[in-house]
Amino acid sequence: MSRIAMNPYLLRLLLTSALLWLAAPAAIAADTATAAAEPPLRSVAEIVGGRCALCHGANGESASAIYPRLAAQHPEYLAKQLRDFRDGRRKSDTMSDMARDLRDEEITALAAFFSSKPAAARQRGDQELAAVGRYLFTKGNRWSGVPACTSCHGADGHGTAELPRLAGQHPAYIETQLKDFNERQRNNDNAIMHSIAAKLTEMEVNALSIYIGSLQ
Structure with missing residues (x-):
């Protein structure tokens, strides 16, 4: 009896296809089980x-x-x-x-x-400190090398998709974040804030926080 020679490449292709066909039901079952194990999305x-x-x-x-x-x-x-x-x-x-x-x-x-929620109206605190904060926010401090906050966060403090909206934020929270930047406790955002916060005096931090908190 004569034997029909088969191309080795074709033989491997047929064997691979057969194995994939046999494995498909198990893979589908595994995917289904994984999907079923995931809890539904919460509202x-x-x-x-x-x-x-x-x-x-x-x-x-x-x-x-x-x-x-x-x-x-x-x-x-x-x-x-x-x-x-x-x-x-x-x-x-x-x-x-x-x-x-x-x-x-x-x-x-x-x-x-x-x-999507509207920001509530704010009241300005210490007027004299707020004036210092406004100067720093809009002009920076060229003597210490602090840039104007408006250069990144905008004239109104509304920020961008990458940089946070500052307007109306709690002054105490702003102070805490500036301190964390200065002490390298917050490292997941723009590293430039580390050097900026390090150049601010305690009075400047307080003044900036009061002014930022008053913005709408």
Whole structure:
């Protein structure tokens, strides 16, 4: 009996196809099981009510000066901060715990929710310090090498998608963040803030914080 010679390449191709065909049902079953194991996405109302509202308020208007106001903040910036907290790039015992199980879709939805809320009106504190803060914010301090805040955050302090909105933020929170930048405790954002914060005096930090808090 004669034998039909088969091209070795064709033989390998047929064997590979057969193995893939046999493995396909198992792969599909594994993907299905993985999808079924993932919990459903939580609603914004559920996450805000169960986590965010306690510190930041139901609409992002935190009553305590130690927590930042989130209302009207850029959604891209908020989403980045939440991902950084979740993934360990920004350190905070509280926020790392709150964000640890947030999925990307939930983070995007939360950021869109808080950014859509209007910022409430603010009142200016010490008028004389606010005037110093305004000078620093708009002109900087050429003697110490501090640039004007407007060069990055805009004339109105509304920032960009990459840089935060500062207008109307709690002065005490601004002070804390500038201190953290100066002491290299906050490293997930623009490194230029390290050198800027290091050049500010305590009085300048206080003056800037008061002025920024009064912006709308």
